[in-house]
Amino acid sequence: MTFEKILVTGAGGQIGSELVPFLSDVFGKDRVIPSDIRLSTADSRFVKLDVTDRAAVDLVVEKHKVDTVFHLAAILSASGEKNPELAYRVNISGLYNVFESALKNKVGLVMTPSSIGVFGPDTPKENVPIETITRPVTMYGITKLMAEYLGNYYHSRFGLNARGLRFPGLISYKTPPGGGTTDYSVEMIIEAVKGKNYACFLKEDSKLPMMYMPDALDSLLKLAEAEDSRLKHRTDFNITSFSVTPKQLETEIKRYYPSFEVTYHPDFRQAIADSWPGSLDASAAVQEWDFHPNFSLQATTMDMISNLRGKQISQTA
Numbered sequence: 065m066t067f068e069k070i071l072v073t074g075a076g077g078q079i080g081s082e083l084v085p086f087l088s089d090v091f092g093k094d095r096v097i098p099s100d101i102r103l104s105t106a107d108s109r110f111v112k113l114d115v116t117d118r119a120a121v122d123l124v125v126e127k128h129k130v131d132t133v134f135h136l137a138a139i140l141s142a143s144g145e146k147n148p149e150l151a152y153r154v155n156i157s158g159l160y161n162v163f164e165s166a167l168k169n170k171v172g173l174v175m176t177p178s179s180i181g182v183f184g185p186d187t188p189k190e191n192v193p194i195e196t197i198t199r200p201v202t203m204y205g206i207t208k209l210m211a212e213y214l215g216n217y218y219h220s221r222f223g224l225n226a227r228g229l230r231f232p233g234l235i236s237y238k239t240p241p242g243g244g245t246t247d248y249s250v251e252m253i254i255e256a257v258k259g260k261n262y263a264c265f266l267k268e269d270s271k272l273p274m275m276y277m278p279d280a281l282d283s284l285l286k287l288a289e290a291e292d293s294r295l296k297h298r299t300d301f302n303i304t305s306f307s308v309t310p311k312q313l314e315t316e317i318k319r320y321y322p323s324f325e326v327t328y329h330p331d332f333r334q335a336i337a338d339s340w341p342g343s344l345d346a347s348a349a350v351q352e353w354d355f356h357p358n359f360s361l362q363a364t365t366m367d368m369i370s371n372l373r374g375k376q377i378s379q380t381a
């Protein structure tokens with residue numbers, strides 16, 4: 065049995081804050097238990113949960129008779145380079161606790177988002193397949209790669225239904241991103257809408273794969289509901305919508321804000337971006353669970369600006 069009681073860890077973050085209402089709409093509000101180390105006052109369902117505390121994870125999973133987990137609690141790439149020890153503890157010990165508790169409590173499905181962070185400087189740059197040289201050089205990437213292997217291990221050794229996909233950089237407007245390398249994309253659009261210019265922390269030609277949040281939410285649900293017999297992969301599906309450089313995003317934003325200006329001042333995040341690929345081969349996700357993103361760069365930019373302004377806009381607005 066799955067989707068009767070759905071625990072979302074890290075529910076206060078960029079993805080969780082949108083996944084919780086999304087899952088609530090699909091499955092019903094009373095079936096979703098949002099949790100985070102930071103307590104949200106806006107949603108009375110929220111449970112305070114530190115995933116590095118094994119007893120606490122067990123308690124929540126048992127008490128709520130959880131049958132499905134969307135495990136989003138994590139430390140992202142840039143924050144992880146500032147505090148590698150914390151990234152290791154949350155991303156590895158936290159995940160281990162969730163897997164162990166899921167096994168003990170016969171949880172039917174554990175969804176664990178991975179990332180393009182699993183790739184490294186030796187990975188080919190374009191149309192990167194799932195199976196390739198990975199060799200990540202950030203603590204974040206190392207923990208994410210290990211998380212994929214752990215998920216496969218818990219499935220093959222213990223039969224745990226662990227599933228995951230490698231998100232590219234996610235663009236959204238509801239909750240700010242939590243300390244990643246792709247955050248510039250969100251920041252750039254927000255600053256333009258505020259009528260300000262933007263100082264970008266990546267070089268103008270740093271191409272990275274990206275996706276708009278509605279497609280990310282849809283992909284999580286599609287993989288969660290996919291028929292097991294169709295899955296040849298489990299925890300490492302590549303997915304992507306479009307690839308973009310900061311300069312291309314700037315140009316797209318200028319269609320709405322012609323006087324918007326971006327200056328480029330690469331910092332330590334440039335080395336992280338340089339170690340990631342520019343585009344991905346997402347064909348396994350198409351073949352095994354019918355992944356089809358809807359939002360192009362143009363549609364994403366227009367929807368972001370429209371929502372940030374609180375009204376529909378045209379290109380010449």
Ligand code: NAD
Nearest residue numbers: 074076077078079101114115137138177179231233234242
């Ligand atoms: P985020 O940083 O916005 O949110 C993470 C949440 O985890 C935060 O609310 C934080 O309070 C919480 N958290 C941190 N430590 C915790 C702990 N010990 N116990 C419980 N909660 C804790 O991250 P996100 O963007 O929502 O990412 C969610 C997942 O998706 C992560 O696994 C991340 O690696 C993956 N992902 C995200 C992106 C992206 O662009 N947002 C891209 C690729 C992969």
Ligand code: AKB
Nearest residue numbers: 140141179244245246
């Ligand atoms: C980050 O930049 O750390 C995340 C990711 C791509 O995993 N957005």
